[in-house]
Amino acid sequence: MISRLARVTLLLLTLFVLPPTYADESSVYVVAHTNTNIIKLSSAQLRKIVSMRQTVWPNGQPIVVYTLDSNNPVHQTLCIDLLNMFPYQVERLWEKLAYSGLGEKPINVESEKKMLEFIAKTPGAIGYVSDISKLTSLHKIIVVED
């Protein structure tokens, strides 16, 4: 009985006290336009796309990157959890690219709603959201692996 109680307590702790790892990792989803011929990316590949060093999909289609403001919690989660960088490092990389001629800045949008709107109407687009309930047939989720 004690053993069973201990197991139930442990299960409850796991569910309600300890933050579930899956939920944490899922708090940001990488979303692309449905015509993007990619279903998964490594963390390094995503880092190159978001930092604007990779600007073309393997099929030759230009990549259009949409981002949220640097102080947006969803953007911060993306940087830290999926890109393995701090938001200020990503910001400085964009500045370096845009002001040295090496590349371009991504397109900044004001909300997740706008992010999904623009991804839906831009072939080759990629972005990220925390809420996937508004995804349509014009969106697809990209799995990000370490």
Add this chain to the structure above:
Amino acid sequence: MKGPIYVLFAISTALVCLTSRADSPKALQWHGFVAQGLIDAQNSNFVDDHGDISLKLTEIGINGSYRLGSRFRVAGQAVYLNGGNRYPEGIRADYLFFDWKAVASLDWQVNVHAGRVKNYHWMYSATRDVPHTRPTIILPQSIYFDSFRDVALGVDGLAVVANTSNSWGDWEYYWSYGSSPISREQTSNLVGQRFTGDFKQKFVQQFNTVWQRSNVRLGIGILDSDFEYTQGADDSFVDGDVSIKRLLIQASYAASNWQIAGELFRERTAYTDILFPNFFDDATAEGGYIQGRYLYSSDLTFTARLSLYDQNRKDRDGRIREAATMGAIPAYFGFQDTFTLGLSWDPAPNWRTQLEFHRVKGTGRLAPVLIPNVEVNDQKYWNIWAAQLMYWF
């Protein structure tokens, strides 16, 4: 004075064009910056020959990038600068090149640039001319020697930029080859005012690689360059050559609210003739800096830095040259060590104020290099303070 007005007009026009939010990808992208400051470099000719408080801290720039299909692009930047003696005043094209995306797989990206390309090889060289991308108004002079800014900023030639990733981390490779035009002002930074000839860079070649894993970034690079001087009419100088070879290493570590970075170099410079027939001087300089930054908040950053420079590793205190010139060149021209404290505050988006103080020992990084100005630079210890307000878009 018309030049800066034209640049300002161009920036204003671009600002008007940018008033609508760019939500869809555009072939043409514009950015720019305007910065004005106050600077005082007491007891030195760093900014001007009097060491007074000066407004000669103006930087205005505009750049554009135009996509030509998915694999080609043209990018360019024009700037107006006024930094007093630090570099020649006026408008220049910092870069203007054609970019070809030669390889664009998910694991390898290789770009080839042709035209006037930037120096991507040092930690801050690619954007040393863009105020808000610098940690401080004045970069460490051990490596980012302002008197040779235009020569070090880039080359007219070719560059290859490549990056990849593997299980060891992310790898970046940079190679460039070409030469930079050298103005009369730049020549005077080397030999002083009494010349009538032409100084030109025959070539400069650089290669470096950077490895990054998580928050650690390490890099190593080499530079090889030759210059030649051609004697002019009634010239005090004669035909001659300068050869420079540099090894540079860089490292940085980033944490959530602080960052440490540093670069170290060893540079061998050989002068043949130039000053007089059969003159030969071969010295190896060493230097570098270590810099810590504390990000107190997203708007406020504190910076502390120690920069060291020895003109000749076999004469670090400059006494051998002082003796060789019978005291004409004081020993403190053999080195320049600087301790810097600075802060950077963003009062509003795209606006920044920087304030900093530099305590300097030695005058080894003050122009002219070959024939130092011992009359104005007559103090071993001197200070710089500077404040600058900048806006970018």
